[in-house]
Ligand SMILES: NC(=O)C1=CN([C@@H]2O[C@H](COP(=O)(O)OP(=O)(O)OC[C@H]3O[C@@H](n4cnc5c(N)ncnc54)[C@H](O)[C@@H]3O)[C@@H](O)[C@H]2O)C=CC1
């Protein structure tokens with residue numbers, strides 16, 4: 001077994017580090033906050049981000065990035081998407097040839113409109129390309145940490161890398177499937193959070209199951225349109241990183257994005273909701289990126305557009321629903337229809 005650096009000590013970084021430690025790796029979790037690293041080592045628990053999950057002794061935390069990466073054979077990037085570029089820049093001088101690089105982050109950067117694949121290739125040009133893999137799919141940190149059976153996708157362009165990464169994470173309670181469609185897997189993971197905001201909002205408004213099912217299905221259609229325009233495969237979105245994660249996040253009580261949407265639907269202010277959440281809700285920033293990307297690429301994404309209008313333009317959720325229901329009628333399946 002090897003040594004792994006997990007860069008990000010939030011709920012997901014901690015849950016994945018726990019998996020790898022249980023598999024037999026020596027794991028160093030990097031936290032930018034020294035007090036959190038110290039607390040994890042002292043109490044064997046991440047009380048701030050994943051309370052209640054006991055962490056094995058083979059998992060240690062550090063706020064020293066060089067120490068985390070030194071001598072490891074795999075690095076897992078799992079900071080929020082807006083921090084990934086900075087973390088990659090800090091990590092770059094310490095990354096050595098042959099280290100596997102896995103991203104478990106779901107999001108699209110604002111301004112550059114880059115997915116994590118592009119961010120990591122740009123910041124780690126000598127290392128990220130062939131050794132880069134993506135972990136995505138329906139997986140709440142709390143449930144994985146409790147060993148509830150979970151299945152996710154490992155996407156990588158290189159077949160040997162897919163295989164090696166799958167073996168590293170495989171445990172009786174965690175099943176992995178391989179995909180070569182990095183674009184599709186990343187699109188599914190990032191964009192489901194936007195649709196989960198919408199699904200939460202209509203639930204918060206008290207609308208019914210019909211509305212939620214329509215949003216999930218039409219949400220998948222617009223995720224597929226953007227993904228295919230970027231070169232992804234439509235089939236990927238019928239899988240765990242598409243439909244699987246979309247259903248989980250749009251219906252699961254544990255979803256932070258759905259929770260933010262619910263509170264918006266009940267009429268609370270975004271700033272107040274995010275302050276109380278205490279975790280990242282990736283969909284909030286990714287909505288802006290996805291909307292900008294849809295405009296730039298000429299891809300129709302009406303639900304994303306309405307979520308953007310609610311989050312950033314002060315539109316009411318009620319008016320967003322009315323406008324979606326008033327879109328021109330057309331075929332269910334077409335590369336451009338809404
Ligand atoms: N929590 C979950 O169940 C899952 C989360 N993810 C994804 O994993 C990523 C991380 O999410 P969580 O760990 O759940 O978030 P979290 O909100 O639980 O924790 C965020 C972590 O990032 C750190 N952080 C924030 N800004 C930073 C910066 N500028 N530099 C370095 N570290 C910074 C925080 O200190 C904290 O440790 C997100 O992209 C999320 O979508 C994916 C699957 C499941």
Ligand SMILES: O=C(CO)COP(=O)(O)O
Nearest residue numbers: 137138139140255256257
């Ligand atoms: O990505 C996730 C589950 O697969 C977590 O979703 P939330 O960030 O909405 O909690």
